[in-house]
Amino acid sequence: MNDLTHPDLPFYQPVADECAVFEMAQAKALPLLLKGPTGCGKTRFVEHMAARLDLPLYTVACHDDLSAADLIGRYLLKGGETVWVDGPLTRAVRMGGICYLDEVVEARKDVTVVLHPLTDDRRRLVIDKTREELVAPESFMLVASYNPGYQNILKKMKPSTRQRFVSVGFDFPAPEVEVPVVMRESGLAEDPARALVRLAGGIRKLTGMDLEEGVSTRLLIYAATLMASGMPIARALEAAIIEPLSDEADVQQALRDLASAVYG
Numbered sequence: 001m002n003d004l005t006h007p008d009l010p011f012y013q014p015v016a017d018e019c020a021v022f023e024m025a026q027a028k029a030l031p032l033l034l035k036g037p038t039g040c041g042k043t044r045f046v047e048h049m050a051a052r053l054d055l056p057l058y059t060v061a062c063h064d065d066l067s068a069a070d071l072i073g074r075y076l077l078k079g080g081e082t083v084w085v086d087g088p089l090t091r092a093v094r095m096g097g098i099c100y101l102d103e104v105v106e107a108r109k110d111v112t113v114v115l116h117p118l119t120d121d122r123r124r125l126v127i128d129k130t131r132e133e134l135v136a137p138e139s140f141m142l143v144a145s146y147n148p149g150y151q152n153i154l155k156k157m158k159p160s161t162r163q164r165f166v167s168v169g170f171d172f173p174a175p176e177v178e179v180p181v182v183m184r185e186s187g188l189a190e191d192p193a194r195a196l197v198r199l200a201g202g203i204r205k206l207t208g209m210d211l212e213e214g215v216s217t218r219l220l221i222y223a224a225t226l227m228a229s230g231m232p233i234a235r236a237l238e239a240a241i242i243e244p245l246s247d248e249a250d251v252q253q254a255l256r257d258l259a260s261a262v263y264g
């Protein structure tokens, strides 16, 4: 078990060979793209790997207003003086650390222009404002995440960008992995954790028909946490699974029916 071999690191239960792929990509200076649905462990995986490789981690949650300057840095006024302040990407390059761009497709287009020379064999970061050109040290690694499930045609990743990354596909873990993760993160006992994961299996089959995306491991942990602190099962399912997944009465009812089938 991973948590026994790496007891001091942020807990991450591997699903397949993703740890080896990450290590190899880092050793060979290749950028890595993590594809997968919300709440399936991507962020935890990066935190775990950064700690395991003993590299500083700079995480950026990308949004539609995020510009190249937010990543690279800008001149700021400080006590009447203008000083240059590095952004998280520049800091990661200077430190030879890991820069994790969460939901990279959300960012503005000018970000792509910055990422391209950094993600091919040039490994260069150009800072126009300070007229610097940094060559990334060997240990520097760019990791990005992307949720292909959103089906947002306006925000698909361009082939010229995605083909600059080695990619690993994430999905919801198999029950043998998900049950111990839910138990460990929430403190819930094994039997109720198994029941939750069984319910999740049923809900995930509905994905695409009624639900945009299946229930995440994150929501299972929320429900488990509420149950472990004494909330009745039905109330915990309502608060942590049914309400977060849908606003529509008929979908919510379908979820309640699934829950009754599992909990009897």
Ligand SMILES: Nc1ncnc2c1ncn2[C@@H]1O[C@H](COP(=O)(O)OP(=O)(O)OP(=O)(O)O)[C@@H](O)[C@H]1O
Pocket: 011, 012, 013, 014, 015, 036, 037, 038, 039, 040, 041, 042, 043, 044, 045, 102, 147, 173, 181, 185, 217, 218, 221
């Ligand atoms: N394999 C795993 N090992 C340990 N914990 C996990 C694992 N998978 C999921 N988790 C748990 O699920 C929670 C959600 O995972 P995380 O925040 O990493 O998801 P994510 O894929 O980054 O989601 P998002 O796309 O919404 O940012 C974590 O806080 C952790 O508790």
Ligand SMILES: [Mg+2]
Pocket: 042, 043, 044, 102
């Ligand atoms: Mg995340």
